[in-house]
Amino acid sequence: MSAVSTESLNKVEQVLAAHAGQNPTDLAAELFAIVDVIDTNGGFRRGLTDPSRQAAQRAGIARSVLGGKISDNALAIVTAAAEARWSAERDLADALEKTAVSAVALSAEKRGGIDALEQTVNELLTFINTVDASAKAQAALADTRASKEALKKLAVSLGGKVSSEEGRLLLERVGTVARGTTAARLANEFVEIIVKRQNKWIARVVTARPLTAGQTAKLQSSLNKTYGKELKLDITVDSTLLGGLRVQVGDEVIDGTLSTRLADLSRAFA
Template sequence: MAGVSTESLKKVEQVLAANIGANPDHLAQELFAVVDVLDENGGLRRGLTDPSRSADSRASICSTIFGGKISESAIKVVQAAASARWSNERDLADSLEQAAVEASAYSAEANNGVQGLENVINELLTFINSVDDLAEAQTALTEERASNDAKQKLALVLGGNPQSAEGKLLIERVAKAPRGATPARLAEKFVDIIVKQQNRSIARVSTARPLSEAQIEKLRSGLSKAYGKELKLDISVDPSLIGGLRVQVGDDMMDGTVQTRLSDLNRALTQR
């Protein structure tokens, strides 16, 4: 995605996060179902991306088509996507596909924290590696005469029979609806989405010297409170920092190291 679609995707993600609810795995299934409807119905897709219609009108179409068929949380996410502007009509369905994967990631994290995300990533990677290593598997998964059920069963075997509900859903999904890609390449896209979600749950901490257990616990508590969820700390020691801490959570960076302060001071002095 590019341009206006990138900004619209961010809005969809914000609505998803605000409406994730108590059953994000089910929400993921609902959003995937909406993607299928959009992919199969060009008229609906064009209607929901028609710039001559108002945002309210496009949202109203969603209520008419999907109301009573999916949850209120799913309706809100779909309406957010339909109300937004997209560079091309395919981006609408792509944004909901990404939202579905993110909902699966929320589910995995809710069930088992950062390790839950790691488990789903590993299950997808097992599938990808198996497919890439077996030309016969690639052929079987793209065989037009094979049923979706047969492809999904094969995909689960190639994925090492995933134990997580989220891994199972996503692997079945890439086999059933690769949407113009190959199953393995779509699985790679799903991995990238989940890794970004994982990075938002890990605080990467750089420190000039080792922290005590008390300091680590205080840091973990403060960061978790600030972000509203339990964060996993990934701590590395870098003596070149001289003192202080550098903390990164997703795209957020907090740099209180002596090295950075000295660099800022030197920059200020040289600009005088």
């Protein structure tokens, strides 16, 4: 996606955060269905993305076509997408698909935090590895004569022992609607989206010397309180830091290392 479309995607995902509802997997299923409608209806797609129309006009088209047929939460997300600007006509549907996957990840987070996210990722990875290693599985998934139900069952079976609602929904999706790519590649795209959210639950700590059990517990408690959730600590030791530690959670970095402070001082006197 271009910078314009990426910025619009970020705005749509902000709307998701406010309209996820009690069961984000239900919302995700709705968004996937809406993507299918947009993909198969060129007039509707152009109406939602036409740059010559005002944002309110594009949102009005979304409401007139989908109002009363989908939930209020789904409609809020689609109208936000219609109001946004997209560099390419397809980008809006792509963004809604990514938002649907984010809704699935949000469901996993609510259910079991990072452990549930890892479970969903592992189910998708099992599917990818199985399909990549089997020409027979690839051919079966690409068989246009197979029914949707048959393809859903096949995709789930290729994911191994799939026990999560989130994993099942995503595998059923990649098994039936590849949207111009292969099932395994689409599953990998879904993995990348979930891992990006997963990283927000991992505190990657680099410290100048090993932490004691007491220091680790204190750091864990402090970070959990700061971020409002149970983070997983990933601690590595780097003696070149001289002292202190550096913590990264998602894109946010807290750097309290001596080497960084010395570098800052050197730049100040340069």
